[in-house]
Amino acid sequence: MKFLGLGPKLDKRSILAIRLELRSGEKALPEPLIGAVVVAFSFAEGPSEAAEKSFAAAVAKGTKARVLPDGFSLPVHQWRQYVEHQWPEFADQMPSQSDIAGHLETGAVVFGPLTGWQVEPE
Secondary structure (H helix, E strand, O other): OOEOOEOOOOOOOEEEEEEEEEEEOOOOOOOOOOEEEEEEEEOOOOHHHHHHHHHHHHHHOOEEEEEOOOOEEEEHHHHHHHHHHHOHHHHHHOOOHHHHHHHHHOOOOEEOOOEEEOOOOO
């Protein structure tokens, strides 16, 4: 609780979120996926820098990546609320509210869960 300026300071930075389409590259996507969309989160000066960082991080993981046009920003202090609303079943696998800023401050990119697709059986 904040009282008369005392207490924890609210982190007013924003996390930039970039959506990427992924395909198998040097490393395959989890079976039986042939493609997936993922949201990549980072601290960046703007959407272009966030897209470059996210693309580079996906390629470094061995996938082929394509940046999708619909990114967004999220106040860092709302991280946990966003994760629990968006992916309640994966919330325990994502960084905690107290850890997310520290991860992103190092220049890291945090990836959300994959939303994938596979070939329909013939």
